[in-house]
Amino acid sequence: MQTIVDIFKTVGLSKSDESDKVREPCMNLQTTQIVExxxxxxxxxxxxQETIYDVIRDVHDPEKPENLEELNVVSEDCVSVSRLTDGQTLIRVEFTPTVPHCSLASLIGLSLRKKMEKCLPDPYKIDIFIKEGSHETAKEINKQINDKERIAAAMENPNLRDLINKCIDDSDDTY
Structure with missing residues (x-):
């Protein structure tokens, strides 16, 4: 079975080759050109796409013992992968909180991001969004979970970092 690093190497993406590239969220797909x-x-x-889904599906809900796949927060259809004109790979994940007023939606989004950052090699761009119409404050949360300064600030909080690590902890991170 191929590891995620092997899969990325077959498409010309290697962590060691371009580890100095900065990961920035792609906030506006309308100005980004996607290559057919x-x-x-x-x-x-x-x-x-299938491999990335395998990476994120086992992220645990912060409040419940089930993972995000079991709660129908993520599904294989919610992950898309495309190649941008600059050669970068764009990973887009859309998730659906369990309730429209879920107070932990930003934590779920941050957990998804950290799980992918932990398991996937560089370079890639990650966009994470709450499915349209599934949360009352989706617009604000989407900004939070795609802003690198806000992400960095959140990860400085040791309690939040520990909670995210519990959500993404997996005894087997080989995909």
């Missing part, structure tokens, strides 16, 4: 993949690249991107 050829059939081989489409297969590779589909494999990456």
């Amino acid at each position: 993949p050829d059939s081989n690249e489409a297969k590779e991107l589909k494999l990456l």
Whole structure:
């Protein structure tokens, strides 16, 4: 079975090759050009999509013993992978909180981001969004979970960092 690093290497993405690139969220897809993949690249991107789903599906809910897949917060359809014109890989994840007023939606989004950062090699861009219409404050939360300064500030809080680590803890991070 291929590891996630092996899969990314087959499409020209290696952590050691471009580890100095800065990861920035792609906040506006309308100004970002996505390249139409050829059939081989489409297969590779589909494999990456499935692998990324395997990475995030076991993230645990902060309040419940179930993982996000079991709670229908994430599904395979909520992950998309595309190639940008600059050669970067864009990973877009859309999740659906269990209730429209979920107070931990930003924590779930941050946990998804940290799980992907932990398991995926560079370079890539990650956009995480709450599914439209599924949360009362989705717009504000989407800003929080895609802003690198807010993410860095949140991760400085040791209690929050510990809670996120519990959510993403997996005894087997080999995908």
